[in-house]
Amino acid sequence: MLKFKSVHDPIAKSDGLRILATRFRGHGMKAERYHVWMPSLGPSERLLKEMLAGGVTWKDFSKAYKEEILSSAEIDVKNATIRNHGQKFTLRLIRELAKKENVTLMCHCATDE
Numbered sequence: 001m002l003k004f005k006s007v008h009d010p011i012a013k014s015d016g017l018r019i020l021a022t023r024f025r026g027h028g029m030k031a032e033r034y035h036v037w038m039p040s041l042g043p044s045e046r047l048l049k050e051m052l053a054g055g056v057t058w059k060d061f062s063k064a065y066k067e068e069i070l071s072s073a074e075i076d077v078k079n080a081t082i083r084n085h086g087q088k089f090t091l092r093l094i095r096e097l098a099k100k101e102n103v104t105l106m107c108h109c110a111t112d113e
Contacts, residue, residue: 001016001098002094002098002104002105003103003104003105004104004107005104006107007020007022007026007029007107009106011033014102015102016102017036017097018036018106019034019035019037019038019094020034020036020037020038020106020107021038021042021107022037022039022041022042022107023044023048024048025039026108034106038090040090041091043061043064044068047065069091
């Protein structure tokens with residue numbers, strides 16, 4: 001099962017694999033709060049700063065973030081045959097893992113965001 005929560009929420013055994021999907025780990029964030037940190041799944045620094053400064057609506061942030069995470073990475077320019085298309089394959093891996101065990105994607109935002 002795939003779940004979503006804040007990294008600040010209480011740790012539960014039912015969380016399973018805890019993936020911190022943020023660009024920045026966070027000052028003072030203890031490694032015990034997560035199993036794996038995947039900064040490449042977080043929004044770009046530019047988009048994150050715009051959101052935190054109130055320069056973009058949640059709707060526009062969500063749309064831009066989805067475009068970012070699925071867009072081809074710069075490294076794809078060097079690959080003629082197999083292209084990563086952003087984090088598409090990483091997201092597929094997480095989806096397959098979640099079919100076999102609990103996986104919790106976490107961010108620094110509130111649980112309901």
